[in-house]
Amino acid sequence: MMQLTKNVSRAVVAVLAAASLAALPCIPARGEESSQTANVGNVLLGKQPTTNSTNLIDTGMSTVPQVTILNPAAATDGTYADLGDAASTRVNAGDETGGEDNGYAQWNDVYLQYDLGESRSITAVNLYHNGYENAVSTFKQVKVEVSNTADFSQSTVISGPADYEETTATHLAAQKIVPTGGQIDARYVRIWQRGHYIRNTNSSWAGYSNGVQFREIEVLAKLKDSEAPPAQEELHNIALGKTPYVYGLAPTNIEAINDGKMDSNYAVHNSLGLHWLQFEYKNTYRIRKIVVKLEPGTYDSIRVSIASTPSSRGTAVYEHSNVTVGDEPIVVETDMQGSDVRFTVNRNANSPTKYSEVQIWATGSSYDESRAQYVSPESEYDTLAWSDEFNGDSIDESKWNIIDGMANHGAIYNRDAVGITKDGDNSYLAINTKNYGSTQALKQAVGYDDYGTQLNEKKVTWSSGRLESKNKYSFQNGRMAVRAKVNDSQGIWPAIWMLSQDETGHDEIDVLEYLGQDPWTAWTTNHFGILDKNKQSDGKANTNWEAWSQAFHVYEVEWSPERINWYIDGRFVFTSTRGRDDGRDGMHNRPMFPILETQVGDGWVGDVDYSRQNTKQNSDFLVDWVRVYQRADQDQVRFDDLEGLSDAKQFPAGAYRIGSSAATDGLETVSNGSEQWQNKNNFFYGGQPRYETNRVMTKEDAGADQSITWYVPGAKDAHLTAYYQTIYDRYDWSNAANEWHGYSIRSGLNDGANIDFRVETSKDGATWELATVSVVDNYVEDYPAYARTTFDAYSLPEGTKYVRAVFPNLNGVTYSTAAGERLPVLHTDVQLAKATFLQSKEHVNDVEQTDTPGEPTTPDEPTTPSKPAEPTTPTVPSGNTGGNAGTSGSQTGVPSGKPSLPASTVKPFAKAPATTLGKREAAVGEQRHAVGLVQTGAPVIWPVALSALLVTIALAIVLCEHSRREAKSYND
Template identity: 90%
Template sequence: MQLRKNVSRAVVAVLAAASLAALPCIPAHGEESGQTANVGNVLLGKQPTTNSTNLIDTGMSTVPQVTILNPAAATDGTYADLGDNASTRVNAGAETGGEDNGYAKWDDVYLQYDLGENRSITAVNLYHNGYENAVSIFKQVKVEVSNTADFSQSTVISGPADYEETTATHLAAQKIVPTGGQIDARYVRIWQRGHYIRNTNSSWTGYSNGVQFREIEVLAKLKDSETPPAQEELRNIALGKTPYVYGLAPTNIAAINDGKMDSNYAVHNSLGLHWLQFEYKNTYRIRKIVVKLEPGTYDSIRVSIASTPSSRGTAVYEHSNVTVDKPIVVETDMQGSDVRFTVNRNASSPTKYSEVQIWATGNSYDESRTQYVSPESKYDTLAWSDEFNGDSIDESKWNIIDGMANHGAIYNRDAVGITKDGDNSYLAINTKNYVSTQALKQAVGYDDYGTQLNEKKVTWSSGRLESKNKYSFQNGRMAVRAKVNDSQGIWPAIWMLSQDETGHDEIDVLEYLGQDPWTAWTTNHFGILDKNKQSDGKANTNWEAWSQAFHVYEVEWSPERINWYIDGRSVFTSTRGRDDGRDGMHTRPMFPILETQVGDGWVGDVDYSRQNTKQNSDFLVDWVRVYQRADQDQVRFDDLEGLSDAKQFPAGAYRIGSSAATDGLETVSNGSKQWQNKNNFFYEGQPRYETNRVMTKEDADADQSITWFVPGVKDAHLTAYYQTIYDRHAWSNAANGWHGYSIRSGLNDGANIDFRVETSKDGATWEPAKVSVVDNYIADHPAYARTTFDAYSLPEGTKYVRAVFPNLNGVTYSTAAGRRLPVLHTDVQLAKATFLQSKEHVNDVEQTDTPSGNTGGNAGTSGSQPGVPSGKPSLPSSAVGEQHHAVGLTQTGAPVIWPVALSALLVTIALVIVLCVHSRREAEPHDE
């Protein structure tokens, strides 16, 4: 191995020497900058001051607002268009909307730089911010210089004047040269008043308050002691660099830059016209490109250089009908950060690369990726995690979705697992094409949700994990280290949903559209679909495809704001919907989801020719970690698998059971009838494995209830389902389908069938809680309408929470045709209860002292599967007039005569003594 390395180094050294000898004597820096052997950029590493007083939201909790955003970005030597986080920005004023967006009241603002001493300035180059499909007019640009920091005496070397960008000059530098060719000064001010944007794909135009630069150069004569650093060293920057390959997964890709021009080929397996590219963090002066392909005839070959990875770039070599029998050598002198090779051998052949060399100079050759550093946060205590170090998925933490069709794929258990790579262990969510729907269903199975599969699209197997019903949290920081899979129509995602699936409470930590490999979306969704739903998100670009490496995708969710981070760096913040009643900060617990969706929807279709979409790829997750404050409130959850089953769950566990239920209730599980079928009880577009619900028995008395022991409870949430009106629906453009109407909207005679929430400090005295009702999006009949009942800020000292079912006796509703129908006991069902509990009380255990002699019926069961009867004795209800199963609540309403109680106590003591003696005898050894 060492001999091979030494030989490679020798080859590189010989090639470098030969290339240098062949190159003409040209400036060491770029044509764009004008830097020569005795002129250099003296602004590198400097940071500005400004006169702007307009604050910019950073999205960081420690420094939420600044006047200069990313002050070091414009002097780091990088010109590539890598988005807002790679440019320095100040704001000229407030954006107000309207025709000019407030431009008339904006100020001329500047960035001021100190060169450290007087320099002979020969040029100033301004690399303004840019947009992929737009050009801008940068308003009132002025450059002035001075020998004093206060500019009491200064010289204007350009402007003020508008600088208009065109499609031809898009992203190019605005070059400013002093009169006479040079001027001596120590301080430089660059002025501007926002910019005016014109979209090149539409008629949209508008003003932006941003004064923003990707890079600023101040070129000055260098002193004798100064030499341009590192620029004179020519290197093969392709050596050891893995290119991004668009389309099918390549074979033997390491051979493309191993330093050997031999017949050991790296194969780009996509047939016909396809591309791969070398992507760099730094900007380089590219001098020569060498590419050796498999000998033969090629329909076309194009080599291009760009300053942004999504661009086709400027061609430096472009030919058709090329016969290749030796390496292609391209002499050039162009600045860029991306080199793309677009090759078409022919329509039925892949492209084979022997070697690629890219000879370049640069200010820095450090191409290391950002190392993750945990952001400063008040959520600093690890609360829950999965490192995926076992041999199988920990199903105490995750549900594996099995059989659900979503877009173009069927989620199934075989698509998720643990994969090992040496000492490393990862969750792998596999995405695989079975070509036909029938082959897919035979291979992985299918849970029919009552929907017709699209035979063309649903040919893919994929996977989804979610911690629903097993873990959720309210406020905190969730970080996920992952390596996404990519290509057209592949859609890996890390996100969260509300545990009770209310409204559209959704936080997307990451959505990655595989055909746009340099963009990672971070989005907040809030409001109710078809009512007031909105989204607030950002596309975060990177200098290389996100799928090239592992990254840490992270969200910090607080009541004040939601912050997103990538690799510990703040990328986006959202406060939308916080104060307008749409619950944009999400005041309900949420659970993590990891998945890869395929085709259709937002991501668009896969490539049905099977050339641009990888046919078998993995979304890898290294770990998931949730951080909260050490003393933070904890979420508890009851899935209503049974009634009065509190003792089935250990103290402090996420799952909680009820401690009492009245006799007039029965559990419901999945079955064939409309009021049993799981396909009628769901959150739109989500898995349907919730098969536990509770309803009143037919003709049950009023005020049936379930009671939970939750000391220190802060909030309570009930999720209920209501029958929909069978003949009433309307078309929803927002949902692109029919929406239904709950029977709650058609009740007669002022009837009310809402659930009530009551609280108690001792189990004897009950008080009604203030409840807000959220009507979620209602799917069309026969689906049930999902309704949420929220009780926030419960009284301090509360120990018990009770859900009181509505009295349905005699209640009717009207159909669209005017029929009056009775509300049946099957029409109203409770699906789940979620609580937020003070952490200091989560391990409290209810002290029960169940009197003997009380017997009562257990809650019944309805459906194709048995329920979970409590099997416990019952007590008279404290307020609702039915029998409660053993809960340790104080009895009220029935007088207890003390002689009877004393007799019962004596009988109990005697019985205990007899049992103890019997047990002791049973424990003694017996003779055979």
């Protein structure tokens, strides 16, 4: 399938009749002839097709294509609402090969063939094609053919072959085909097509797709007396007992809207002014009459509409302005097919709308509106490995970290926003989202960890919550299912997702992202690659017949080395294999941890409604349970956050956390502090929480070969996350990240130096072998943040019992700044933050028999030696500068001249790294800062500025000479 079929917005099915209105309170509607009258009906319901297509379609359930017809029952289930590709019947006309026509010239005419069971008097065939809202689709060589023999040895073509075009104006309508003479007798129907051509109206993209796909197909024929069941003739009030979806503020007393009583016990839609609520149905009904009783009074406008998909405004069957409503209800007579009835009412700008009663009288072939029951999908991952049912009285913090004080988009995450809520016998995790009205009130209520940034006082007024199992549980490959009920409304953004435990690249799997202003769409997405280098996303918008927030659903991902599959309520919805085979690790060959949160405003979801009418001011994201399944014999993840050294005995056998069994004397731990090399705000992954404060570095005068050793019998993989100092005066603007991008000192090393970590393995703790390591340079934040680098050692030798990380020898190593300074690499410049291992399950409970491993020996070379490539100096785009004004950066890859960025994005100049060890001087940065003020047009009084500059330059000369002497002394 071409990518557009996944990403182009899907549209509503055609409204089959339009209504015109005359007077109040009872208004008959005039509509088109029904597609199903007393003696004509759809005789294709429930039938499944055959095909001549031999092209196999990948269902996402395995690594190879499996079927010739995808979703064979979808086009004849009587459902007209757009539920995405999973609710369409599809065959392929050929292979997509890329190039100018994507292989179209080699495609075949393919058909779907239906058996009606007996010869019927066919009066029409209605084809509901893709219905893309933002595209013009040309369906190639469409033909409808009928016969009384299965082999079509004798047949009649009632339409085509001819192209059929669906535009943005006609994408709602069915292609209607009527036999010559009005009817034809036949038992078999063939619908032919040869793919389709798509032209996106939002861009210049256009191309061929091999898909022959239908949301619904109707074959209308004369019905026999026995085929007109009483249930289709008897009117039912389908609003009875149905809770409508209310857009905007949470309603009050909503159950009164259909309690069967037209009284003063009102259901209140609390949003002021023009707002709507909607009754949404799984089935399609023939709607005959709508009754609505409102609070008496004058209304600016009232609109009642019917649609076949919930996101549509629908076709109005009642629409009036300046309406005076008395004690009698409004009654609308109509004859229209649809599955959604919307009431859009504006009492006035200062008043909510109050509903006494709503009745919707309709007929249908089925009145079963029950939601699908969850059935676990078939999977190789069928053994429960980890879970939380949230049945206690408080959150189990042995499993979860509660993020406290972090600002993200429009909210501050805090402990008080998460908790356990009880509803009778049921117990749920509740992540509360609440508007405090102002940033100051919010900070006073929940606190704030500023991370060194400034809050947007206009947007950050919300409290919200986030749980994550980082450092407490992660897994590699398996199936994670979460039963949850999302909160919604404009700017509210609940999410279920996973990140890499060792914080590599942009490894992220979104099990669910829900944008509150689009309540019928649940996003499932895979993100991979490195930001600002080769990052990419592959996802799908999954639509539902009702707002996802109306009920609990099970959101699920199955993650294997070959592919990632997503399910909702046990139904397969999407698969991704992108990035698997191109070096970007799209299948995430490293452990990941679960995250539950509600984000607020900004970013992808857009702003909340600052008028406080479309955004619920206080709502809960409810989670019933989280469950992770793996194979019974699956390898397990072990993790050390380096809180201490030689602390293995602190952790029980088989625990997720693991401690090191030995460490050399030349190492020391680092915790959060005020210095740049201590501050947790300089050691982080993107916009993620910064509660990790444990790292290890070499001591100032340590010798070579300092190391940490872990006892990990049966170790399969090892991952080290290290942080490196950034070059304080080297940076450029990243459009991808929309921020300043920095450079690790690894990119500026002199004299061919290498300061990478080594990974070594041993079977006995005495004889060591050098492991093959691959190096991942992650996106680099600019100074003072440290750069994050990951060292991966996969497929460790069989029989491995010990793994050790060997620190680089920093003695005598220097790097160059953008200004050409040669600075020594300090022991604080290189820090190890965490170690993650994948271990054979049969050995996770093994206990080391000796206190420490034997004395280290020189490691043997790996069977296939592989030295990481020397880091290269990144090329800085022309026009941006990372050096001082007037300096030439040609020798270090930094061009001279002023930044070409607009003033609003000119980077505030940073101070040079302050050092308590006397190896660098902060005055260099002060000089750079002063020059920067003049460069960027800062409001400086020129005489004062000039005097300050001269004094600073003089001071810098003295201090630079002192720095050179100190550096010489250090190198000696």
